[in-house]
Amino acid sequence: xxxxxxxxxxxxxxxxxxxxxxxxxxxxxxxxxxxxxxxxxxxxxxxxxxxxxxxxxxxxxxxxxxxxxxxxxxxxxxxxxxxxxxxxxxxxxxxxxxxxxxxxxxxxxxxxxxxxxxxxxxxxxxxxxxxxxxx
Numbered sequence: 317x318x319x320x321x322x323x324x325x326x327x328x329x330x331x332x333x334x335x336x337x338x339x340x341x342x343x344x345x346x347x348x349x350x351x352x353x354x355x356x357x358x359x360x361x362x363x364x365x366x367x368x369x370x371x372x373x374x375x376x377x378x379x380x381x382x383x384x385x386x387x388x389x390x391x392x393x394x395x396x397x398x399x400x401x402x403x404x405x406x407x408x409x410x411x412x413x414x415x416x417x418x419x420x421x422x423x424x425x426x427x428x429x430x431x432x433x434x435x436x437x438x439x440x441x442x443x444x445x446x447x448x449x450x451x
Contacts, residue, residue: 319346363404370401370412387415 319342320331330342337345372380377394384392391408394401403409413419 365403365409366395367401367403370416370418371399374399383415384412387411389415
């Protein structure tokens with residue numbers, strides 16, 4: 317049997333094998349389980365974050381680390397096997413995105429968003445932190 321809880325708050329619905337059932341029937345029929353959870357969800361920050369989108373070629377890792385150092389970015393490393401960016405915090409992610417000139421259109425509060433200071437603009441930006449090898 318497949319048990320599902322969908323929605324939140326007063327819009328919560330209970331399902332058994334694809335059929336909607338009452339809350340009481342759901343809990344009578346479902347096996348004992350903890351609903352407390354671990355705090356992991358699609359929106360939870362998991363450390364460290366691994367980003368394919370901000371990865372570099374493995375031969376570019378030393379240059380990327382130097383670029384990050386010049387830009388004052390800490391908390392970013394790269395997997396030597398495939399160049400995946402390993403990011404330790406939301407702040408490090410935001411700083412790396414700014415230096416790389418990218419943004420997260422689905423980012424939340426405090427995440428970097430497109431701004432004229434960092435995306436497709438050279439006016440007023442410290443170009444010394446950019447490297448043409450990474451564009």
